[in-house]
Amino acid sequence: MTTPFIGKQEYFGGIGSIPYEGPASDNPLSFKYYDAKKKIGDKTMAEHLRFAVCYWHSFCNAGHDPFGPGTRRYPWDVPATPMARAEARMDAAFEFFTKLGVPYYCFHDIDMAPDDDDIATYERQLKQLVGMAKERQQATGMKLLWGTANLFAHPRYMNGAATNPDFAVVARAAVQVRAALEATVELGGGNYVFWGGREGYASLHNTQMKRELDHFARFLTAARDYGRSIGFKGNFLIEPKPMEPMNHQYDFDSSTVVGFLKQHGLDKDFKLNIEANHATLSGHTFEHDLQVASDHGLLGSIDANRGNAQNGWDTDQFPSDLYDTVGAMLVVLRQGGLEPGGLNFDAKVRRESTDAEDLFIAHIGGMDSFARGLEVAHALLTQSPLEGWRKDRYATFDSGEGLAFAQGKLGLDDLRTYALGHGEPAQRSGKQERYENLLNQYLIRA
Ligand code: XUL
Numbered sequence: 001m002t003t004p005f006i007g008k009q010e011y012f013g014g015i016g017s018i019p020y021e022g023p024a025s026d027n028p029l030s031f032k033y034y035d036a037k038k039k040i041g042d043k044t045m046a047e048h049l050r051f052a053v054c055y056w057h058s059f060c061n062a063g064h065d066p067f068g069p070g071t072r073r074y075p076w077d078v079p080a081t082p083m084a085r086a087e088a089r090m091d092a093a094f095e096f097f098t099k100l101g102v103p104y105y106c107f108h109d110i111d112m113a114p115d116d117d118d119i120a121t122y123e124r125q126l127k128q129l130v131g132m133a134k135e136r137q138q139a140t141g142m143k144l145l146w147g148t149a150n151l152f153a154h155p156r157y158m159n160g161a162a163t164n165p166d167f168a169v170v171a172r173a174a175v176q177v178r179a180a181l182e183a184t185v186e187l188g189g190g191n192y193v194f195w196g197g198r199e200g201y202a203s204l205h206n207t208q209m210k211r212e213l214d215h216f217a218r219f220l221t222a223a224r225d226y227g228r229s230i231g232f233k234g235n236f237l238i239e240p241k242p243m244e245p246m247n248h249q250y251d252f253d254s255s256t257v258v259g260f261l262k263q264h265g266l267d268k269d270f271k272l273n274i275e276a277n278h279a280t281l282s283g284h285t286f287e288h289d290l291q292v293a294s295d296h297g298l299l300g301s302i303d304a305n306r307g308n309a310q311n312g313w314d315t316d317q318f319p320s321d322l323y324d325t326v327g328a329m330l331v332v333l334r335q336g337g338l339e340p341g342g343l344n345f346d347a348k349v350r351r352e353s354t355d356a357e358d359l360f361i362a363h364i365g366g367m368d369s370f371a372r373g374l375e376v377a378h379a380l381l382t383q384s385p386l387e388g389w390r391k392d393r394y395a396t397f398d399s400g401e402g403l404a405f406a407q408g409k410l411g412l413d414d415l416r417t418y419a420l421g422h423g424e425p426a427q428r429s430g431k432q433e434r435y436e437n438l439l440n441q442y443l444i445r446a
């Protein structure tokens with residue numbers, strides 16, 4: 001990826017490939033920490049972080065909110081027909097990906113191709129655009145991190161897609177998943193995502209929850225079987241979110257999804273795609289939901305963004321909080337990486353950010369935040385006393401009676417006998433502040 005891709009027209013004129021200039025530079029269009037080839041441990045930053053740009057926020061969303069239309073005028077929205085606009089959007093997207101220097105992208109079927117109620121037209125249009133994307137991938141070396149189907153925007157999905165109470169809608173949703181799976185395979189995607197947009201309920205009064213969840217499992221099983229039958233070898237991913245748009249969404253959080261996957265025998269093929277702002281919406285931290293997924297061996301990929309501490313909405317802001325990125329990278333490094341997953345910027349510039357360069361600046365900030373998070377997390381794990389302190393905290397389970405208990409060899413009588421012989425346990429400080437200080441120390445110095 002040396003020369004940026006320029007299609008029939010240049011959409012981000014005046015902006016070239018984004019260079020690494022280091023923390024001393026004040027050039028907003030340069031990386032301060034993300035140095036793709038820099039080695040952190042045994043992998044480069046690019047290999048650790050596996051950044052992806054998303055199609056939907058970056059090239060489809062012009063900044064509309066519930067109170068008004070979009071504020072950005074995209075030059076790729078000018079051509080007269082939907083297919084011509086889709087091709088122009090693709091050129092703009094590949095120009096942006098290559099100028100920014102990310103290796104991956106993600107898309108929904110109807111971000112890339114125009115939607116159509118006529119199934120044959122929808123399938124033909126998507127195939128045509130996928131063919132064009134394949135050519136551009138070959139020309140640039142760009143790769144697909146994951147594909148997905150948008151099963152929440154069309155009014156037919158107002159009561160859900162796979163969990164819709166009407167079988168006709170469930171079947172119509174399958175049309176899109178089938179086509180999006182084929183597109184993902186054709187483009188060599190390493191993952192296929194299910195974010196359960198409207199899989200949930202607005203009211204329990206009209207909802208048979210168990211029935212809907214059983215249908216959901218049947219639908220995912222059929223998708224898994226179809227994907228495998230057409231040669232998809234990657235991970236299927238579920239992206240938890242507790243609410244919005246529905247009042248309650250079935251893929252509430254990591255714990256809920258892990259339980260659901262295990263209950264339905266889907267945990268061999270499915271992992272989780274954890275989004276920061278979804279975790280915070282569910283009342284957890286980003287790091288918590290990552291850790292839960294990772295502890296089950298099911299952390300597959302990450303949607304990198306952040307919410308707004310003042311409100312509970314899914315604001316999808318670009319990540320900029322270094323505590324969050326250090327926390328996330330600690331989980332990722334401890335589990336040995338994310339491959340074939342990656343870090344997808346499911347984030348949008350603010351409605352008030354209307355210059356073409358703002359999209360670059362936002363991604364640069366997100367990439368730098370994670371690059372810095374990676375450096376600090378790596379230093380904490382390899383140079384600091386962090387892991388030693390954590391291990392020592394549990395030392396009483398490393399040998400003797402504690403070990404025997406952990407191995408399931410002691411019953412309550414044995415525990416009582418031990419307690420009788422040892423008196424009141426000595427107080428052991430949790431030392432939270434010592435850990436917090438260590439993190440800050442490494443954030444500043446590493
Ligand atoms: C919505 C969301 C989606 C998924 C893909 O909150 O995160 O963009 O990532 O459908």
Ligand code: CO
Binds near residue numbers: 195275
């Ligand atoms: Co997402």
